[in-house]
Amino acid sequence: MSTLFKVVDAARVMLQSGNSFFSLMKKGASIASTRLLHNCSHYIPQLNTILDVGANKGQFALAAAQRYPDAVIHSFEPVPDTFAELLQNTRKTPAIHTHNFALGSCNGMLEFYSNSYSHASSALQVSELQQQLIPRTANARKIEVAVRQMDSLLGHITFRAPVLLKLDVQGFEKEVLLGAEKCIPQIDYLVFETSFVRMYEGEPLFDEMHHFVKEQGFELIAPVGYLQSDNLQILQMDLLYRRKRINGSARHKY
Structure with missing residues (x-):
């Protein structure tokens, strides 16, 4: 039955997003990312720069390249094995530029948990609650990865407006923004995944993250995705924020 639901869901996403069946069958394509970008496009008509932080195997980047064909996409993935798949999946998409390091609040090396379920890899340890709710996230090994501040990229990456920052770093979002x-x-x-229950040890939950990004000058537009448990509890949600505007203009400080 779960296979049937997946087929029905894929068909619904294709109809809503305008993507073809074959585009969703490509290596690295993702129904979830296609849906997320489709939902974002209701509020974001155009993008010229996309920062894809926590790129995994390129699912979001590939969907973004199709949704926003004029955008230059920079994808960041620190885990070597996953990065190799990211390279392979995006090699035919010139708009996607890949970077094999994490982003965080400092420059140097970072202890990292490479999860056997790569979507759950994080600088933070998977919580017992998540292991109970999603057993496939229970196995991880410690590695060291390079980490850089986003600010260190200035001068190397062009931020051509409008700019979207997408964070999917499993509880490490605040560190990236710091x-x-x-x-x-x-x-x-700004679009990022935030938790309502502790999915990773030490992660800031929704209230803390919402107040933090508001202090950075953003306002909430809408939820654009969510993760639900088998008992219908919403565990995590993808939230879309926009820089507050003054007299109709975004407050850029170049």
């Missing part, structure tokens, strides 16, 4: 003090004023849209 390392982006100079970059944040150049971000027009």
Whole structure:
């Protein structure tokens, strides 16, 4: 029955997003990312720069390249094995530029948990609750990865507006933003995954993250995705924010 639901869901996403069946069957394509970008496009008509932080195998980047064909996409993935798949999946998409390091609040090396379920890999340890709810996330090994502040990318990456910053870093979102003090004023849209229950040890939950990004000058537009448990509890949600506007203009500080 679960296979049938997946087929029905894929058909619904194709109809809503305008994507073809074959585009969703490509290596690295993702129904979830296609749906997320489709939902974002209701509020974001155009993008010229996309920062894909926590790129995994390129699912979001590939969907973004199709949804926003004029955008230059920078994808960041620190886990070597996963990065190799990211390279393979995006090699035929010139708009996608890949970077094999994490983003965080400092420059150097970072202890990282490479999960056998790669979507759950994080600088934070998977909580017991998540292991109970999603047993496939229980196995992880410690590795060291390179980490850089986003601010260190200024001068190397062009932030051509409108700019979207997408964060899918499994509880490490605040650390990424803490390392982006100079970059944040150049971000027009921010989409990130936030938890309502502790999915990773030490992660900030929704209330803390919402107040933090508001202090950075963003306002909530809408939820654009969610993760639900088998008993219908919403565990995580993808939230889309926009830089607050003054007299109709975003507050860029270049």
